[in-house]
Amino acid sequence: MSELMVLGFDTEAEADSFGATLAQMQKDMIVQLQDAAEVVRDPDGKPHVKHGHGMVGAGALGGAFWGMLFGLLFFIPFLGLAIGAGMGALFGKLGKTGIDKQVLEEMGDAVPPGKAGWFLLIGQMTEDKFMAAVTGTDAKLVRSNLTAEQEEQLKQAFGAKKHSKD
Secondary structure, eight states, X not given: OEEEEEEEESSHHHHXXXXXXXXXXXXXXXXXXXXXXXXXXXXXXXXXXXXXXXXXXXXXXXXXXXXXXXXXXXXXXXXXXXXXXXXXXHHHHHHHHTOOHHHXXXXXXXXXXXXXXXXXXXXXXXXXXXXXXXXXXXXXXXXEEEOHHHHHHHHHHTTOOOOOOO
């Protein structure tokens, strides 16, 4: 089972600092990331994505996955009816993954305009140690557990490349 987690911070510096902590926790095997991306939003709400460079296992899903997720979380309020049908279809796909629309809205709200945050797809973690590191920050935390099937459906909904098992 994987977990999709968002940590929202007041500043880019705080998010960057947590990124260093996250990298150390991965190195210490406290957390096993399947992918990670840092997002910084301009005061006007435009997101800028920094992938979790240097983190073992990070980057596996690719830009299409994060791009579609961030587009869904951050751009829907701005685009309105112009893309209603397309987003309706995407929300339909998301409904099949078992991730509640409200949880997605909470994830977007965790990183409001002018703020920064981390979006994590976690394979495994030592929860008490990971949460102790999070508790030491002022991060806003939103979590959603994913079964293996939900994770695969989410990846497919957002266009992640399917990896063959050889």
